[in-house]
Amino acid sequence: WSRLVAKDFLHWLALPAQLDWLDVGCGTGALTQTVLQQANPRSVTGIDPSAGFVDYAKAHVSDAKVTFEVGDAQSLPVKSARFDAAVSGLVLNFVPKPLLAAQEMTRAVRSGGTVAAYVWDYAGKMELMRYFWDAAVALDPEASKLVESLRFPICQPNALVALWSEVELRD
Numbered sequence: 001w002s003r004l005v006a007k008d009f010l011h012w013l014a015l016p017a018q019l020d021w022l023d024v025g026c027g028t029g030a031l032t033q034t035v036l037q038q039a040n041p042r043s044v045t046g047i048d049p050s051a052g053f054v055d056y057a058k059a060h061v062s063d064a065k066v067t068f069e070v071g072d073a074q075s076l077p078v079k080s081a082r083f084d085a086a087v088s089g090l091v092l093n094f095v096p097k098p099l100l101a102a103q104e105m106t107r108a109v110r111s112g113g114t115v116a117a118y119v120w121d122y123a124g125k126m127e128l129m130r131y132f133w134d135a136a137v138a139l140d141p142e143a144s145k146l147v148e149s150l151r152f153p154i155c156q157p158n159a160l161v162a163l164w165s166e167v168e169l170r171d
Contacts, residue, residue, distance in 0.1 A: 002027070002090055006034035009089065009118050018042045019084035022108050024073045024101065024117075025049075025091030029057030029066075035087075036063055045078065047071040074100035081110045088117035092163075093152035102167045115169055119160065122149040 009031075017040035023032045026046030035044050046061075046068040048054050054068045061068075071077040073088070073095050086105035095101045105115045120126060129148060136143040144150070153159045 002030040003034065005118060006031045006089055007038065009087070009116070010034055010038045013085070013087075013114060013116055015039060015085055015114060020082065021045070022047070022076075022078065022083040022086040022105070024076065024086060024088040024105055025095070026057060026068065027053045027089075027091075029061040029068070031087060031089040032057065032066060032068075033061050036061070036066065041065060043067075045069065045083070047073070047076060047078070049073070074104060076104040076108055078108050080107050083109050083113065085109065085114040085116070087114075090118065090120055092117050093119050093122075093154050098154050098163055099166060102163050102169075106167045106169065115164075115167075117160075119155045120148070120152070122152055122155040 019039070019041055021035050021039070021041050021044040023035065023044060023046040026032050026048045029046060032044050032046045035041055042065065044066045046057055046066065049070065049072055051070050054070050057068045069077060073091065074097055086109045088105065092098045092101060109115055122129060133147045137147065149155065154163060
């Protein structure tokens with residue numbers, strides 16, 4: 001799914017070529033690879049807290065324009081105003097404090113740059129997950145504490161808009 005949605009995401013962003021990109025929560029490098037294929041970047045830096053994911057990304061995304069580093073989205077190991085675009089794919093709902101990640105992404109981007117993310121739609125179109133949790137709760141009401149649409153409120157459109165507004169982003 002991450003590779004399929006990454007293509008639509010970049011098409012939707014429609015950013016010009018030769019930008020410096022930051023991929024926050026890069027995981028195995030799916031979004032980074034798509035940036036390379038579609039956006040003609042000057043550079044891409046992928047940051048992820050998992051050393052295993054970073055090692056995998058390094059082994060599978062080979063391009064002189066790309067670097068991968070282990071780091072925390074809530075305290076990015078990058079200079080301020082270093083990038084033209086900071087993006088995050090299917091990650092923000094897993095960050096303990098998404099506001100810190102949004103602030104860090106904003107800090108890392110030059111004035112007039114782009115900060116953007118996409119998250120799982122637990123509240124809407126993930127029917128399979130909703131059926132699963134409905135069944136789990138029917139069998140054990142205690143499972144309601146684990147339902148992802150409740151655990152990850154940032155996956156609701158209003159919560160995501162509120163997050164970006166709180167870090168004073170627009171559009």
